[in-house]
Amino acid sequence: EVQLVQSGAEVKKPGESLKISCKGSGYSFSRYWIVWVRQMPGKGLEWMGIIYPGDSDARYSPSFQGHVTISAGTSTSTAYLQWNSLQASDTAMYYCARTLSTWDHDAFEIWGQGTMVTVSS
Amino acid sequence: EIVLTQSPGTLSLSPGERATLSCRASQSLSSNYLAWYQQKPGQAPRLLIYGASSRATGIPDRFSGSGSGTDFTLTISRLEPEDFAVYYCQQYGSSLRTFGQGTKVEIK
Numbered sequence: 274e275v276q277l278v279q280s281g282a283e284v285k286k287p288g289e290s291l292k293i294s295c296k297g298s299g300y301s302f303s304r305y306w307i308v309w310v311r312q313m314p315g316k317g318l319e320w321m322g323i324i325y326p327g328d329s330d331a332r333y334s335p336s337f338q339g340h341v342t343i344s345a346g347t348s349t350s351t352a353y354l355q356w357n358s359l360q361a362s363d364t365a366m367y368y369c370a371r372t373l374s375t376w377d378h379d380a381f382e383i384w385g386q387g388t389m390v391t392v393s394s
Numbered sequence: 395e396i397v398l399t400q401s402p403g404t405l406s407l408s409p410g411e412r413a414t415l416s417c418r419a420s421q422s423l424s425s426n427y428l429a430w431y432q433q434k435p436g437q438a439p440r441l442l443i444y445g446a447s448s449r450a451t452g453i454p455d456r457f458s459g460s461g462s463g464t465d466f467t468l469t470i471s472r473l474e475p476e477d478f479a480v481y482y483c484q485q486y487g488s489s490l491r492t493f494g495q496g497t498k499v500e501i502k
Contacts, residue, residue, distance in 0.1 A: 317495050317496045318439065318482055319493065320492060323491075334490055335490070368438055373441070373450075380444035380486060381439075381486075382441050384439055384440070385438065
């Protein structure tokens with residue numbers, strides 16, 4: 274079964290760092306693009322960025338560039354989303370998803386279950 | 395940035411009725427790179443339609459997508475109880491992928 278399994282919920286304080294994960298299984302992890310999507314409480318979906326695990330080519334939405342880092346490890350079949358300094362406004366559900374095909378310009382077919390990040394003092 | 399505007403914001407219908415959801419893009423989408431997703435409370439989104447009109451694996455044929463250029467439509471021919479959810483359109487042709495703001499289909 275093709276699936277993405279994300280790490281568990283996190284509660285952090287402003288200014289702290291965080292790295293959440295997304296582990297793929299059931300397919301060739303290095304060949305499909307992984308995206309990260311934010312959903313703030315009660316709000317819609319926002320595309321944050323995308324990475325090709327095969328060569329770690331990562332691209333970001335201007336809205337998130339410089340605030341988060343997307344990375345991936347092929348040996349562990351895991352993608353990561355990282356913050357160096359969290360803000361209260363980072364409180365949200367974060368989803369990873371895999372593209373339908375091995376091309377980056379494609380729909381998001383397989384989704385992780387989401388990781389809830391809460392940032393509060 | 396390509397802005398996607400969905401309408402209506404909320405659609406109140408009864409089971410068995412037909413639902414028609416609209417998604418309008420601020421500029422023409424290359425190769426109809428438009429997808430539709432369904433999201434139920436507490437769940438991750440689920441891909442329904444890609445390429446504007448192709449159903450994803452396992453999606454019932456009561457879901458259909460149409461349109462081209464800047465105007466796209468998701469139609470649910472006969473609403474089942476499990477179809478009441480929020481629906482998002484998304485374009486994936488530009489370097490900055492964007493989502494519409496969503497249409498909630500609620501039980502009347």
